[in-house]
Amino acid sequence: MTTDRDLDPDEFGFAAPATDQSFENALAKARDGVRLTVDDATELLATGTDTAGIDPVRKEAVLEAADTRRRETVGDEVTFVANLNNNVTTACNTGCLFCNFKDSAHAFEADSDVDHAGFTKTPAESRAVVEDALDMGVYEVCSVSGLHPALALNEEHHEVLAAHDDPASEVNYKPPETYTTDPGTYVEQLRAMAVGGVHLHSMTPEEAYHAARGTDWDYETVYRALADAGLDSAPGTAAEILVDEVREVICPGKIGTDDWVAAMEGAMAAGLDVTSTMMYGHVETVEHRAEHFGVIRDLQDRTGGITEFVPLSFIHRNTPLFRQGVVDGGPSRDEDELVVAVARLFLDNVDHIQASWVKSGDAHGLKLLNCGADDFMGTILSEEITKRAGGEYGEYRSFDDYVEMITAIGRTPVERSTDYRTRRRIDPDDGPHGPTLGPRADGTPMLAGRPGTGTADGSSASADD
Numbered sequence: 001m002t003t004d005r006d007l008d009p010d011e012f013g014f015a016a017p018a019t020d021q022s023f024e025n026a027l028a029k030a031r032d033g034v035r036l037t038v039d040d041a042t043e044l045l046a047t048g049t050d051t052a053g054i055d056p057v058r059k060e061a062v063l064e065a066a067d068t069r070r071r072e073t074v075g076d077e078v079t080f081v082a083n084l085n086n087n088v089t090t091a092c093n094t095g096c097l098f099c100n101f102k103d104s105a106h107a108f109e110a111d112s113d114v115d116h117a118g119f120t121k122t123p124a125e126s127r128a129v130v131e132d133a134l135d136m137g138v139y140e141v142c143s144v145s146g147l148h149p150a151l152a153l154n155e156e157h158h159e160v161l162a163a164h165d166d167p168a169s170e171v172n173y174k175p176p177e178t179y180t181t182d183p184g185t186y187v188e189q190l191r192a193m194a195v196g197g198v199h200l201h202s203m204t205p206e207e208a209y210h211a212a213r214g215t216d217w218d219y220e221t222v223y224r225a226l227a228d229a230g231l232d233s234a235p236g237t238a239a240e241i242l243v244d245e246v247r248e249v250i251c252p253g254k255i256g257t258d259d260w261v262a263a264m265e266g267a268m269a270a271g272l273d274v275t276s277t278m279m280y281g282h283v284e285t286v287e288h289r290a291e292h293f294g295v296i297r298d299l300q301d302r303t304g305g306i307t308e309f310v311p312l313s314f315i316h317r318n319t320p321l322f323r324q325g326v327v328d329g330g331p332s333r334d335e336d337e338l339v340v341a342v343a344r345l346f347l348d349n350v351d352h353i354q355a356s357w358v359k360s361g362d363a364h365g366l367k368l369l370n371c372g373a374d375d376f377m378g379t380i381l382s383e384e385i386t387k388r389a390g391g392e393y394g395e396y397r398s399f400d401d402y403v404e405m406i407t408a409i410g411r412t413p414v415e416r417s418t419d420y421r422t423r424r425r426i427d428p429d430d431g432p433h434g435p436t437l438g439p440r441a442d443g444t445p446m447l448a449g450r451p452g453t454g455t456a457d458g459s460s461a462s463a464d465d
């Protein structure tokens with residue numbers, strides 16, 4: 001078991017980025033549509049490693065090149081999805097230092113008197129949440145969870161884990177009866193959520209690792225079992241920064257880069273689409289970000305199954321990294337803009353780049369749509385990861401919010417399916433607007449207080465911490 005530990009910032013002092021490339025050459029290649037190298041990306045992200053800090057004139061040139069590339073490759077549509085986040089449990093012992101979503105699993109034990117603000121849902125509770133959302137027109141459920149020690153793939157996995165001499169320390173396992181609430185198995189949770197034709201987007205590489213721990217099952221086998229239970233696609237979170245020297249600092253309990261890549265390949269081999277992410281703006285350098293882009297582009301060259309790239313701006317306020325003084329904040333807005341722009345320019349084989357209103361808010365999220373992004377995520381209805389980390393931008397956007405925001409920047413609002421293959425252009429003048437692609441969607445707005453609806457209150461409520 002890994003727990004939060006004190007870190008000395010000097011412990012990880014990475015070398016200052018430097019390359020043999022010049023900013024001007026890298027920019028010229030980007031403008032000409034020549035495939036960029038990791039060194040090129042480093043120069044663009046740094047607005048030149050020859051100068052300290054971000055140069056505002058060079059930054060604008062990078063953003064403009066990326067915005068032009070976005071217009072030429074995917075046009076002026078801005079997509080979004082009618083989705084729901086349903087996280088099953090916050091119990092987790094992995095101890096990632098950037099995460100405040102998790103609660104120590106010990107606190108969930110039936111005989112524990114440790115207070116915690118987290119939750120575990122049974123499969124029946126998960127199903128009820130999804131059913132309510134389907135009534136609102138939602139057609140995607142995104143479910144990511146803590147690595148609860150009682151979660152196993154299926155009954156067979158429970159037996160394998162329980163057969164260890166000391167399951168808690170050897171395979172991070174305690175039987176369900178240890179806990180106040182039994183989360184069921186991964187297969188049971190997915191079966192419960194895969195209801196009414198909803199698209200189930202779940203099981204990050206880290207969760208797939210947990211669903212195979214203590215066995216010799218490969219990732220494809222695990223994802224096939226999950227697909228049989230109703231899984232449609234997998235979120236490429238747990239990526240953080242795909243460079244092991246960074247992972248050793250911020251998430252030493254997590255799988256390494258090679259394993260993350262193997263899990264994504266296993267998911268795709270099992271016939272699933274995947275997304276890709278990068279969580280940046282903590283201890284890493286711009287060179288690490290560029291290397292991360294290289295890992296994603298190589299993976300996509302081999303597989304073609306990545307539907308989108310989602311930059312996740314580090315939210316610092318309540319995290320161990322910030323509280324222990326390892327970092328003094330998250331990324332600046334300039335860095336957010338450059339990450340989106342260089343993702344658009346470098347990831348020439350990934351069509352869609354997402355801007356996140358959860359991480360950046362509406363105004364800056366819209367700005368990111370002018371830096372190379374073409375997707376504005378989803379309605380989500382509930383948000384726990386960013387909120388618990390100290391995010392302040394709420395947990396719900398309505399279709400009317402989306403249409404108003406996207407038309408305000410002169411772009412075309414488009415409702416999409418998770419895989420982007422089904423799209424509906426929305427006529428801004430034909431409101432009020434609601435989802436139409438869901439199995440129970442008839443264009444009715446996802447409004448506050450509709451009978452049977454979940455917790456969304458129709459406003460863009462702030463985080464309550």
Ligand SMILES: C[S@@+](CC[C@H](N)C(=O)[O-])C[C@H]1O[C@@H](n2cnc3c(N)ncnc32)[C@H](O)[C@@H]1O
Binds near residue numbers: 145206207279
């Ligand atoms: C909270 S985990 C849940 C799923 C699973 N436990 C895992 O790690 O894959 C999902 C992702 O949220 C992101 N995340 C967590 N804390 C964050 C923070 N403070 N700021 C931004 N993103 C964060 C990370 O990228 C992480 O991989």
Ligand SMILES: Nc1c(NC[C@H](O)[C@H](O)[C@H](O)CO)[nH]c(=O)[nH]c1=O
Binds near residue numbers: 201378383418
């Ligand atoms: N960027 C964030 C997302 N993005 C995921 C989308 O909502 C959607 O599930 C995906 O594009 C597949 O269709 N989700 C969050 O909860 N928070 C974010 O910051």
Ligand SMILES: N[C@@H](Cc1ccc(O)cc1)C(=O)O
Binds near residue numbers: 237386
């Ligand atoms: N839920 C993740 C974000 C995410 C989930 C699924 C994705 O496919 C992409 C991004 C977060 O808030 O950090």
Ligand code: SF4
Binds near residue numbers: 092102145147206
């Ligand atoms: S990021 Fe995921 S694995 Fe890491 S502590 Fe948070 S919930 Fe656990």
